[in-house]
Amino acid sequence: MASPRALVCAAVASVVLVGGTAAGTFYVQARAHAGTGVVSSAAASSTGEAGGEATVEQVESVEPVVDRDALLARAMAEVSVADGAEVSVAVLDVATGERAGYGDGAFDTASIVKVDILAALLLQAQDAGRRLTAAEEAYATAMIVSSDNDSASALWRVIGRAEGLDAANERFGLTGTAGGEGMLWGLTQTTAADQLTLLGQVFGDDSELSAASRTYLQGLMGRIAAGQDWGVSAVTDGPGAWALKNGWLPRTATGLWDVNSVGRVTVDGHDCLLAVLSDGNATKERGVALVEAAAGAAVRAVGASGS
Incomplete structure (x- = not known):
């Protein structure tokens, strides 16, 4: 026996x-x-x-x-991408933990870096044990809600430009993002995976940012000005179901557009973090259409949408 x-x-x-x-x-x-x-x-x-x-x-x-990555790749094969354009996507279903990614290239951030700039400022303020000044709050509101570039430049200086951004991002866990040279904050390079990590810092509980800092930043991302609320919001259940920041930038040398969108979206009752980056778009409008189609493919890949 x-x-x-x-x-x-x-x-x-x-x-x-x-x-x-x-x-x-x-x-x-x-x-x-x-x-x-x-x-x-x-x-x-x-x-x-x-x-x-x-x-x-x-x-x-x-x-x-x-294999959610394979599902996303299959869905992206049905997305119309114009010759010369490139797109990368990362998505996380917060409730289920399902995630997917497509593409791993680096892209210009354009104005989505403004979320990163404010996150860095809030982290520095926490470290110093202080609140944002009235001027910093005014700049932050204009920078996120209206995508004001002068306000972004002012806060870029406050955080220490690329050096300050990179130091904050090291603590946030971003490994593929590098701040733009000099005052060229819009030419910060990033990946969709890094933007998903940053969104986790803004919207998740396991974060270097305090609860108060996260709530402040989330609130501004939920108040985006009319006309700038396209992008990942296209996949949501409706008003109030998103908090986002978009970026768009025509490149002088080529005339082609960088068009990006990042944020939290609610789709069929699922809260998702979603980042879509693109470049080489012939027009801003084509870039927006590409970003929104890719966002739809992403949420379907993690099972957040039955459509």
Whole structure:
């Protein structure tokens, strides 16, 4: 008779990857071996009749593991991307933890960096044990709500330009973002994955930012001026279901547009963090259409939208 220890060891299940589908679903097969206590009726009835021990029937189960990146890639294949344009997307369903990413290139931030600038300012103020000054609050409101560039330049100086931004981002966990040279804050380079990380700092509880700082920044992102509230908001349930910041920038050398959108959106009751970056767009309007289509693909990939 096998010892109890041997029976326990024999119960360890092996996991084997057995296949996948074009939809991005892989199947994991778990095999439970002898000692699990599951005995076939035939084996049980023969116990003692032939003087031998009962044989335990092998049990197999199959459970799906969904590859969300593959689903997003498939959805993005149906998004119309004009020749020369590039797009990258990152999304997280806050409730389920499902996430997906498409593209890993670096893009100009344009005005989405204004969220990062304010986050850096708030972090520096926390470290100093102070509140924002009245002037800083006025700049912050204009910079986020109306995307005022002069206000962004003023706060860029306050945080210490690229050096200050990069120091804050190191603490925020951004690894692929570098502040623009001199006063060129709009040419800060970033990735969609980093923007998703930054959104986690702004909207999540596990953050370098205090609850008060997060609430302040979230509130401004929920008050974007009319005409600037496009982008990731296109996938939401309606008014009040988003907090965002957009960026748009025509490049002098090429005449092509950088168009970006980042924020928190509510889709079919799911809260998602969503970042869409693009460049090489012939016009701002085409860039907006691309960003909004990519946003729709992203929320479908994490199961936040049944459409």
